[in-house]
Amino acid sequence: MASYSTNEFRxxxxxxxxxxxxxxxENEFVKPGKGQAFNRxxxxxxxxxxxxxxxxxxxxxxxxxxxxxxxxxxxYTDGEFWHFMxxxxxxxxxxxxxxxxxDTVKWLKEQDVYTVTLYNGAPLTVTPPNFVxxxxxxxxxxxxxxxxxxxxxxxxxxxxxxxxxxxxxTIGEVLKVDTRSGEYVNRVKxx
Amino acid sequence: MTDRPVWQxxxxxxxxxxRAQLLAHVRGFFSERRVLEVETPVLGRHGVTDVNLxxxxxxxxxxxVQGGWLQTSPEYHMKRLLAAGSGSIFxxxxxxxNGERGKRHNPEFSMLEWYRVGFDDQQLMREVADLVCGWLxxxxxxxxxxxxxxxxxxxxxxxxxxxxDLERYCEQWLEPEQLAGLxxxxxxxxxxxxxxxxxxxxxxxxxxxxxxxxxAALARISEHQGFRVxxxxxxxxxxxxxxxxxxxxxxxxxxxxRFAADNHLRRASxxxxxxxxxxxxxALETGLPECAGVxxxxxxxxxxxxxxxxxxxxxxxxxxxx
Numbered sequence: 001m002a003s004y005s006t007n008e009f010r011x012x013x014x015x016x017x018x019x020x021x022x023x024x025x026e027n028e029f030v031k032p033g034k035g036q037a038f039n040r041x042x043x044x045x046x047x048x049x050x051x052x053x054x055x056x057x058x059x060x061x062x063x064x065x066x067x068x069x070x071x072x073x074x075x076y077t078d079g080e081f082w083h084f085m086x087x088x089x090x091x092x093x094x095x096x097x098x099x100x101x102x103d104t105v106k107w108l109k110e111q112d113v114y115t116v117t118l119y120n121g122a123p124l125t126v127t128p129p130n131f132v133x134x135x136x137x138x139x140x141x142x143x144x145x146x147x148x149x150x151x152x153x154x155x156x157x158x159x160x161x162x163x164x165x166x167x168x169x170t171i172g173e174v175l176k177v178d179t180r181s182g183e184y185v186n187r188v189k190x191x
Numbered sequence: 192m193t194d195r196p197v198w199q200x201x202x203x204x205x206x207x208x209x210r211a212q213l214l215a216h217v218r219g220f221f222s223e224r225r226v227l228e229v230e231t232p233v234l235g236r237h238g239v240t241d242v243n244l245x246x247x248x249x250x251x252x253x254x255x256v257q258g259g260w261l262q263t264s265p266e267y268h269m270k271r272l273l274a275a276g277s278g279s280i281f282x283x284x285x286x287x288x289n290g291e292r293g294k295r296h297n298p299e300f301s302m303l304e305w306y307r308v309g310f311d312d313q314q315l316m317r318e319v320a321d322l323v324c325g326w327l328x329x330x331x332x333x334x335x336x337x338x339x340x341x342x343x344x345x346x347x348x349x350x351x352x353x354x355x356d357l358e359r360y361c362e363q364w365l366e367p368e369q370l371a372g373l374x375x376x377x378x379x380x381x382x383x384x385x386x387x388x389x390x391x392x393x394x395x396x397x398x399x400x401x402x403x404x405x406x407a408a409l410a411r412i413s414e415h416q417g418f419r420v421x422x423x424x425x426x427x428x429x430x431x432x433x434x435x436x437x438x439x440x441x442x443x444x445x446x447x448x449r450f451a452a453d454n455h456l457r458r459a460s461x462x463x464x465x466x467x468x469x470x471x472x473x474a475l476e477t478g479l480p481e482c483a484g485v486x487x488x489x490x491x492x493x494x495x496x497x498x499x500x501x502x503x504x505x506x507x508x509x510x511x512x513x
Contacts, residue, residue: 007290029293032388033425033435034408035243035380036373037290055364057373058290
């Protein structure tokens with residue numbers, strides 16, 4: 001596998017550190033005019049999501065990590081694995097385990113497209129789009145005409161996710177939800 | 192991963208104007224003091240031996256010269272002019288350093304370098320203060336020795352700390368195996384740039400003086416409070432290193448010995464040795480007049496003037512766009 005020397009460091013680089021794949025978030029070059037150069041680097045460990053700060057001497061290098069992000073359509077789950085298919089027309093399929101799917105499981109809707117990060121060819125993480133549209137399958141009865149007033153109630157969506165929604169929302173409506181905050185955005189006009 | 196080419200400059204029109212004003216300010220400053228403006232080669236036959244400076248090799252093939260280097264500083268050529276009797280001189284030069292890119296670095300940058308015949312480091316520091324504070328309209332610098340700065344900010348005495356304790360101190364940033372090849376000065380550089388430098392010159396500009404003799408580069412060395420220290424100074428403003436000056440070494444034998452020591456360090460750290468610039472050494476043998484000289488980063492002065500934290504704000508086309 002290739003490696004990157006400090007001169008090639010930049011944000012976005014995928015490298016191996018202590019055996020784990022990491023993505024470089026920041027790289028600061030520090031050097032006194034007449035002295036030793038260092039790179040101060042922030043990396044996110046893709047296995048643990050933890051952010052590491054490391055210092056490298058100029059000229060040191062890190063092994064490249066075989067990490068690629070691909071758009072994939074979610075197909076189905078067999079209870080143990082969640083199956084995805086590349087959207088590039090190759091129909092190539094990948095099976096992600098519960099660890100890779102993580103919290104994204106509550107946003108998985110068949111035929112929607114997700115970003116699957118592959119490490120050494122196997123799914124490492126599954127990232128949902130920033131917004132998903134999901135149907136309400138359960139919530140307390142709606143209160144018609146109560147659109148102006150505040151107040152909210154929980155609603156269960158088709159994927160099992162529970163989000164707080166305004167009181168006027170009823171079963172069967174399709175909602176737009178922000179997956180980063182897990183918050184209700186708006187109702188999607190049904191055609 | 193092909194990035195779309197960016198044709199626009201990264202510096203604003205205001206930054207370009209400020210640069211033009213700075214150049215005019217510098218030329219006016221030296222014209223008043225009757226210091227001669229000179230130009231020396233950007234492309235030379237020799238690189239530098241300094242282990243921490245990586246030159247950019249050229250592929251020139253002309254006049255019987257092949258190879259060559261983009262100059263990391265105009266120092267050797269300017270000293271040859273001094274030896275030839277030029278008197279005090281200044282130059283606004285483009286200089287090149289490989290591998291240096293960051294918020295404060297671009298591999299090509301603008302350096303103001305000047306030499307004052309008959310000056311020592313103290314006199315030159317006063318002139319540096321006049322030039323810089325005249326441009327930035329800031330209060331005059333205070334002076335702190337390297338030892339005082341390290342003691343008061345990092346809590347270590349760079350002159351007496353043992354190698355072992357210094358390495359232990361640096362273990363907060365580096366693994367033991369990384370520290371192995373770093374050496375004492377590398378460790379001190381780390382403490383200087385990670386701990387001390389960010390705190391320097393935040394209220395008013397500060398000169399750091401009396402560097403350890405091992406960091407003398409081309410400065411003469413003398414004894415102070417029982418320690419061998421270099422007549423070298425740097426100016427820091429808002430944590431930014433602005434210049435590096437010396438009461439210049441004029442002894443050719445000592446210069447040759449320092450070059451040899453540099454090459455020894457290069458060998459030890461796996462870097463190629465550099466051929467010595469015999470023309471420069473011959474000039475020293477003929478006689479460099481007693482003088483003090485300083486190199487100043489003009490791009491960083493512009494950053495300070497404009498309140499910028501990134502060098503790309505003041506360079507029209509940094510390397511990625513060049």
